[in-house]
Amino acid sequence: MFLSLPDTQTGDRDKESTWSLRPAGGQEAGRLRSRIVMWLTRAGLADLADDLTLIASELAANALVYGGGLARAEVRLAASAKTRPCVRLEITDLGxxxxRDAVVRSWNESDGTLDRCxxxxxxxxxxxxxxxxxxxxREEHTVWAELG
Structure with a gap:
């Protein structure tokens, strides 16, 4: 199950982008990663590309597998005059x-969670x-991550 990304963008190109995710075959997951790399490069944050594309892949796969098969990816840039810009990735689905706390607790327990496939x-x-x-x-579940 992969992602189908139409060529749509919303918001200010340099501050926000939104892409729809749909189950499909082919190279769509790579297209999501490529778009994120291009977006980060335009924003002058190419050094975040490796981490953000891995995070996007993980969250998008979860959304498609566990979240009902349709999802949306949003990437936003939040800047402050005093700090380096922060990039926020949100993956939203209908699952x-x-x-979150139960998931984090499971990492701290010695139940073999991190040894599973x-x-x-x-x-x-x-x-x-x-x-x-x-x-x-109300009807959506969003997992978000911030880098900066």
Whole structure:
């Protein structure tokens, strides 16, 4: 299951981009990573590309597998005059979501969670990002991560 990304962008090109994600075959996951790299390069933050593309791959795969098959990716740039710009990636789907605290607790227990074939994606997201979390809105579930 991969991502199909139409050529649509919303918002200020240099500050925000949104792409729709759909199950499909082919090279669509690579297209998402390529778009993120181009976006970061335009913003002068190409040094974040490796980490952000890995985070995007993990979150998008989770959204498509566990979140009902349709999702949306949003990347935003938040800048402050006193600090380096922060990039926020949000992947939103229609799934039920999960308890972030329970996931984090499972990493600290010696139950072999990190030794399993599945279940390490959010650990990778947590390790690579400065902050990450989840948000449940009325009909949507969003997992977000920030780098900067």
């Amino acid at each position: 039920q979501g999960f308890d 599945h279940g390490r994606g959010l650990f990778i997201v947590a390790e690579l990002s400065q902050r990450w979390g989840v948000r449940r809105d």
